[in-house]
Amino acid sequence: MAAIVYQTSKQTGITYAYESLSYWDKDKRQSRARRKCIGRVDPETKEIIPTRKRVVAGDSCKQDKVHKRGPVPIENVSRSFYGATFLLDAIGENLGITADLKKCFPDIYRQILSTAYYLIMEDKNPLSRFPKWAATHKHPYGKNIPSQRSSELFASISEDARNRFFRLQGNRRIEKEYWAYDTTSISSYSRCLRQVRYGMNKDHDPLPQINLAMLFGEESNLPFYYRKLAGNIPDVKTVKNLLADIDFLGYDKIKLVMDRGFYSEANINDLYHHHLKFLIAAKKSLRFVKAELDNVRDSIRTWANYNQKHDLYAYTTKIDWDYSQERPYKGDMLKGKRRMYMHLYFNSERALEDEKNFNALLCRLQEELKSGTTTLEHDRLYTKYFDVTTTPVRGTKVVAREDAIATARKNYGFFVLLSNEVREPILALEIYRNKDLVEKAFGNLKERLNFNRTAVSSDQSLDGKLFVEFIALIFLSYLKKKMHDGNLFKKYTMHELLDEMDIIECFAYPGYELRVGEVTKKQIELYEAMGITPPSSLH
Secondary structure (H helix, E strand, O other): EEEEEEEOOOOOOOEEEEEEEEEEEEEOOEEEEEEEEEEEEOOOOOEEEEEOOOOOOOOOOOOOOOOOOOOOOOOOOEEEEEEHHHHHHHHHHHOHHHHHHHHOOOOOHEEEEEHHHHHHHHHOOOOOHHHHHHEEEEOOOOOOHHHHHHHHHHHOOOOHHHHHHHHHHHHOOEOOOOEEEEEEEEEEEOOOOOOOOOOOOOOOOOOOOOEEEEEEEEOOOOOOEEEEOOOOHHHHHOHHHHHHOOOOOOOOOOOEEEEEOOOOHHHHHHHHHHHOOEEEEEEOOOHHHHHHHHHHHHOOOOHHHEEEEOOOEEEEEEEEEEEEEEOOOOOOOOEEEEEEEEEEEOOOOHHHHHHHHEEEHHHHHHHHHHOOOOHHHHHHHHHHHHEEEEEEOOOEEEEHHHHHHHHHHHHOOOOEEEEOOOOHHHHHHHHHHHHHHHHHHHHHHHHHHOOEEEOOOOHHHHHHHHHHHHHHHHHHHHHHHHHHEEEHHHOOHHHHHHHHHHOEEEEEEEOOOOEEOOHHHHHHHHHHHOOOOOEEEHO
């Protein structure tokens, strides 16, 4: 007995009609049914429109799944902005972002990409405006993502999948490049997040915060790893977990560059223990650094040590690091010597700046002591640079300790880098200064991507949103490097460049390939400057 059965596809929303024929299965001794797709149902007339080819199917119509591979057939006439999203599509393919997301998030990678595109193109606009943008742009997901759905999207991004993505992206990076490591603070209005704490806020924001640690390739200029931390964790405490994550993610031949906030004897020992190459800034107050400074303070300013490009004097000395490693399984301490290079630098302009900043600090400390408005964070400095006496008649008397001030003045203009690999002082300096790209990336994350202060209400949503912001940051970092390499910042801001491309339209008609609208010679040149080949229809 034949009957007509209707079924609506969840993916396309199209209703299909099936011819269902009942029969008796002798082997299983039960009634069964065979289905044949006979067409799709017209939503207006409810008539069955025959398909071009009938395909036997278990529960679904496969009329659209033709043997020849190609793009999904266009169902409706549409006109959308396409130039900027085409650029981002091509960047995603070139960097492996799309492929890696697809492997790690097969069900939601298109939504992740579309949300990231929106964050990049709609500078500082909240996600609540995504529907308006999605209605006028061609993007990977191709549909609207309402606010509720975006929250569900963030919550569905798992820790395991994120780590798989980090592993895949890290393996794409240049093995020989140094990886810059740094942290930043992100303020939060939410009191529900477990890691929101008051700490050393790098933006001097009075709100509680979370901290964010990130690894950045210095040659590729691309981020590929981050970790969220409690807001009260100091930088120096994060290195041990970084090294554990590096082991877990399977990264090889690591070279790290870090500022002096990450320096500690224990961290240097751990870096040696993990056989990692490093370049790190060091404080001038360290005993072994002061000894070397005393040796070269009067001799470093010779013509042989002068570098015209950076307008400074540079000198390198090879030293032995007193390595130690506790071995709990043997109950002893392994000790030995490890090779290290100490790079010492003197810059006269920096000396003037150091003097100005130090004098301002002393004035501030003196005023706080005289007025009685001292702070806990300055306690050590009060004792180091001033003697304070109080009498009933004369009141509080603050006298500067000239010997301590003179000692500090000796080091104006000097700074120090340590490395177990880089022997040349100028090369070390240039590698270290490239670390600034991490700080610039943090600026992009906070300002352009509107992540300066979090307003999410759950840790799961925060983790997911942060990952999508991180994906957007990879695209932004690529664009920024290409604009810098092509000297484009003289003519455009990044937003202006994206706007210039965004006005290119595409037109979709059922039964026809996607057609791209007119494009100017200048726009083609911009694609080429970004390392992207424009689609053939643009020529």
